[in-house]
Amino acid sequence: VLHTTRPLHTTQQCLVPLPPLPEKGGEVRYGLIPEEFFQFLYPKTGVTGPYMLGTGLLLYFLSKEIYVINHETVAAACTLSVIIYGVKKYGSRVAAFADKLNEEKVANVLAVKNEAIKDLETAIEQEKKEQWRVEGRSYLFDAKRNNIAMLLETNYRERLLTVYNEVKKRLDYHVAMQNLKRQKEQDHMIQWVEKNVVQSITPQQQKESIAKCILDLKALSKSAQAAV
Amino acid sequence: GPLSERRLMDVRLGELPVWLATRDLSPQGLLGGVQKAWSSYYDKYINVKRGGPAGISMLLAGYCLLSYGWNYQHISKISFLVSV
Numbered sequence: 679v680l681h682t683t684r685p686l687h688t689t690q691q692c693l694v695p696l697p698p699l700p701e702k703g704g705e706v707r708y709g710l711i712p713e714e715f716f717q718f719l720y721p722k723t724g725v726t727g728p729y730m731l732g733t734g735l736l737l738y739f740l741s742k743e744i745y746v747i748n749h750e751t752v753a754a755a756c757t758l759s760v761i762i763y764g765v766k767k768y769g770s771r772v773a774a775f776a777d778k779l780n781e782e783k784v785a786n787v788l789a790v791k792n793e794a795i796k797d798l799e800t801a802i803e804q805e806k807k808e809q810w811r812v813e814g815r816s817y818l819f820d821a822k823r824n825n826i827a828m829l830l831e832t833n834y835r836e837r838l839l840t841v842y843n844e845v846k847k848r849l850d851y852h853v854a855m856q857n858l859k860r861q862k863e864q865d866h867m868i869q870w871v872e873k874n875v876v877q878s879i880t881p882q883q884q885k886e887s888i889a890k891c892i893l894d895l896k897a898l899s900k901s902a903q904a905a906v
Numbered sequence: 907g908p909l910s911e912r913r914l915m916d917v918r919l920g921e922l923p924v925w926l927a928t929r930d931l932s933p934q935g936l937l938g939g940v941q942k943a944w945s946s947y948y949d950k951y952i953n954v955k956r957g958g959p960a961g962i963s964m965l966l967a968g969y970c971l972l973s974y975g976w977n978y979q980h981i982s983k984i985s986f987l988v989s990v
Contacts, residue, residue, distance in 0.1 A: 703951040706960035710967050745974075746982055749990040754970075765959050773956065780955070 705713035711728070719727045739745040909921060910928040917925045929935065951961040980986060 699953060699955050701955050703954040703957045703961060706951070706958075706964070709959050709963045712964075743982070746987065748981060748987055750981075769959070773958075777956070 707713060707716065716728050719731070723730070740747070909917070909925055912925070914925075930938070951957065951964070
């Protein structure tokens with residue numbers, strides 16, 4: 679059970695995103711003494727206070743031989759002068775180089791971050807598109823149902839056609855059989871009739887029919903000549 | 907605020923021994939104190955975007971002073987001053 683009155687995330691420190699690094703470090707005068715020291719002495723001694731303190735301390739150390747001048751003093755002086763000259767002359771160039779390195783690192787990481795963001799955005803768009811596609815599911819299934827119905831219909835009609843053809847073939851066979859039988863009977867009967875008639879014609883009848891034909895032809899030719 | 911929770915810079919000079927007594931002076935406590943001091947120095951002068959020579963030059967100056975202090979007995983002897 680979550681108590682809605684209890685505030686969340688009030689004391690826990692959030693680690694991400696990290697706060698950015700400060701731009702500049704603490705102020706330091708002459709590269710050695712922090713500015714806070716000067717500010718600390720300003721109310722009581724003004725602007726020249728720390729310098730007087732420094733000079734006084736230096737003279738005190740030198741005079742009381744708390745700082746002993748030896749060969750190392752000379753070495754330190756030479757080293758310090760060389761270092762200060764180097765820093766003053768090439769410091770800005772080194773700083774620019776380091777800044778460029780940093781810039782490249784930051785640019786690489788930013789590029790990675792932007793790539794990741796772009797990829798995620800395209801993924802989101804594709805997801806939304808998929809969600810839109812889901813709405814068309816019903817149309818898809820209707821089309822599929824139509825396809826299946828058409829297939830079934832086509833198959834049924836094909837089979838119907840096959841049945842029809844088969845039945846027609848069988849009926850045609852019967853019809854052809856009947857026709858053939860009839861034809862054969864007819865031919866046989868005609869042949870039998872012709873044979874009997876030819877047999878029944880005696881030679882006497884043949885001679886008489888031929889003479890009759892000749893007489894008819896002569897008559898016809900006379901009438902034809904007359905017509906011409 | 908109460909004495910035990912104030913930082914060194916906020917303690918007055920007269921209250922210094924009392925304040926020291928309230929600090930945790932066991933080895934872990936001292937180590938923790940040293941770590942806190944180093945991390946505060948590091949975050950203020952070195953771990954910045956555009957630092958300068960100040961960060962390490964103060965460390966080197968402190969090292970010089972410390973080593974001078976350690977070797978003072980030796981280099982203040984006449985035998986050493988004469989030899990070089």
